[in-house]
Amino acid sequence: MAPSKEQPQATKKAKLYNSRTIRAENADPSLRNGILNTSEYITSREFEIRSFEVSQHNTRNAASTRIFQSLPRTLRRRTASHNVKRIPPRLRKRALHEMNSSGLSKVSKKRRTGRQLHYLKTRKKLLQIAWKLRRLKAPISSSEGTIKERISDLNRQLNLAQKETKNRLNNTNGAYDNISTNKLCAPRIGVKYGNRQRKFAWTPNHIWHAKRFHMFKRWGWHMPLSPNQKCFRAVTRASGEYAVGCDTSYYGSLVIRCPDLETAKTAINTFTVYNKTIPSDILGGEKAYNDWLYLDEKQAALVSGFFEPRQNSLLIRLHPADYVRCFEAILEWAQQQKGVEVDDCRYALGSIELRGPAALNYLAKIACGQTSEGSLGTLLEYGKHFDSNLVPVGTVIACFVRDPSLLTGAAHVPFDTGHKTSSSKTESKFKQLLVEMSSTVDHDASEALLVSEKRSEAYENMHAWKAARKTGSKKQSKLTPALIYKLRSGAWCIIMPWFFIQPLWMRLQETTLNRFQSVGYRQMHQLDTEAMRAHYPHDFPFTVAGYQEHQLNSTSIQIARDKLPSSKKSCHEKTEDLISSGCDWWSLQKWIFGQMLLGSLLDKTFNFGEFNGEHNRVVRNSKDLMLVIHSLRRPNDVHIPVASFNAGNAIHKAFVEGSFKPDISKFPALPVIQIALLPTKRGTIKNNARIYSRANESSHDSLVGFVTSALFNQHLGNPSAIGVVSAQLRDSKVVYVRNVGCTTFIAARLSLL
């Protein structure tokens, strides 16, 4: 990028001038007697066209020697700063020179004085003590309070550490295995920004993400929401052509440790879909579990899990919205069993999810050495294959991989192109592996990942990312365990000990250059919706996490709407009646059962409100019904009004057949199904759009559900949506969708998910 210092000034200037001159040909023999001979004219202009191209080239090359150059969008972090101190030191001098020559003003940082200076000095002191502690390999516990209090606390820890040599960590990186057994674990608190990590913990790559992503705080985590740059098209493209990756360390892991196989089997029978027989591959630790977690025989959360037969340990990976609730329920069960313990590994195990055809290839480049055998060899074989769609969901690869921070280059994992003789051998090897279903799990590795002591061992002599990159610190540290498995969304999930997630992420960024798109929570939702797949928890309003999500969504829409001046508000009262602007499952349940209950009693022609002797409204028409329903709404109702359709449930069966008679005192949860929607003609579907079984412009009589996620589907070139509707529509082919605040109905084909 930068020219060598020895390059003389005159040459550089000449280069710059050369880049701007475009040579032209003056004579034009093709114009004779006022007639232009086109073919001759073009041939004579060929020289000019070529020199124009060459000049364009030169300009681009000349520009690349400047400090302020235009980077590709995806590599931009923030706008080029006028503050020269933000530019890397090695480029600072030249940046100043360029700014001077182009007449830009240099803003130097204001000198801090007084209280500000004191504040900065004390913070520096705090970090110095923390650094001393870290060098002594002493564990640092950061306390709450003012800086002064924190300094004195750290000083006390330092004195103690200098006297006693017990309880030392095995590395200078400050890495340790942060778990709690039989209780919820507290996050690891940093020294510098401790207070802001207390309620909402940081993921291992928090700082990297905070510079490049919009962040949001939820479920006890600071989570990356979406990249700062526009990325809607880029993400879809990357997921189809190479790979997208997301640091999903906010997904919480817990480990149920059982004393023997029988207890472990009971645990699997209690919490998974397999209440009688357990498939042998799951019980042998050869396949990952990708389904519902059951609590009290009810679907509680969509999880993934892995059973390690040597330790009789069950690893469960949960969405952060479900974690605390499910952990407490599992703990309650464990306490009734003999010798069962539950580890909260939220802050001990981190994970990254990779999607796209090159996902495993990138991973193999980092994880595999030149000679790979066993399960690492399988990863290598899978990585050579461009499309891992053939690999079934739940396939597990457990292996020891090289410490990503100590790598100097990526392994060469060529794509199997499928048309050369040498590669057709690898292709058949890939297929052979799938047919044989031979073990891809190194049980030493999966054991090392699930046992706290062994995770701590993996951290031995681990270096911080920057320290490891410095020359001279290329000591070979131990191999680190990794568990890689395929999720039901088609993504590959890599679980590693917490402190290895950051170097792995950095290596992924380095080795793949710009053929890897890092994404946030929102893009994971986008990819699922584009694949017409329900996204957990957003498209599952019948689960606790999903219903909470929709309640929050409705509230936030309402708050945003209330802030608008009345002239800017679209007239929702006319189109939506008393149904709230979000997905109002509560109203839907009451509305459908209310109509079933009253049925023929409702009189459309009756236009007045009528009250009985006790000043109670008499329900005469559907307007009255809506008013009565709305008057019953309580703000803190946590009861979930919808339930997933279950053919074995007597109420659900009767409801679908149309023979169900609801009881006025207590409505059951409305049985619902998830559907994918495709408009039959033109029209856009938006989030929270209402779904009707008939196109009726005047009333909500045929309201059956809501659209949970909608977008412009780039695979189809059309809008598509995921919705949840009443189970009565199981056999329907077409529904009508109306966006919030609109009056037009869009016909859409529906397919069950």
Place this chain on the structure above:
Amino acid sequence: MHPDRPLLIKSTTPFISALKHIDRSLEKLDPLLRRITNPARPSYNEFKDYKYVLVKGMGKCIPKTISIALYYRTKRGYRVDISTGTDQVLDTVETGEVIETREGPEKQMKHQKRDASYVVAKIWFK
């Protein structure tokens, strides 16, 4: 299209969209065409070893693939080589084992190999 892999013709691939795909890869890979379509970057070093575009069709799609190949030979004047072969493909089949779960019976699956004939058309750059 990934330059390393042949363009696969599926039974659902429309004829015209296959032509468009091939044209696009020719524009990208063929140095002669690239000079016209992308004059700003006439030389891609990464593609310098490419001499042809591969189009592959299996089973039911063999006639369609041959039609595409012949289209390029007769209508566009490309040199096209057609070769045939046998590939192994995988089918997902039931093992016959059924496991009772909370949500009804779950069938266990496995992969099975099957031989399938294919045809590959090599469209050489002009």
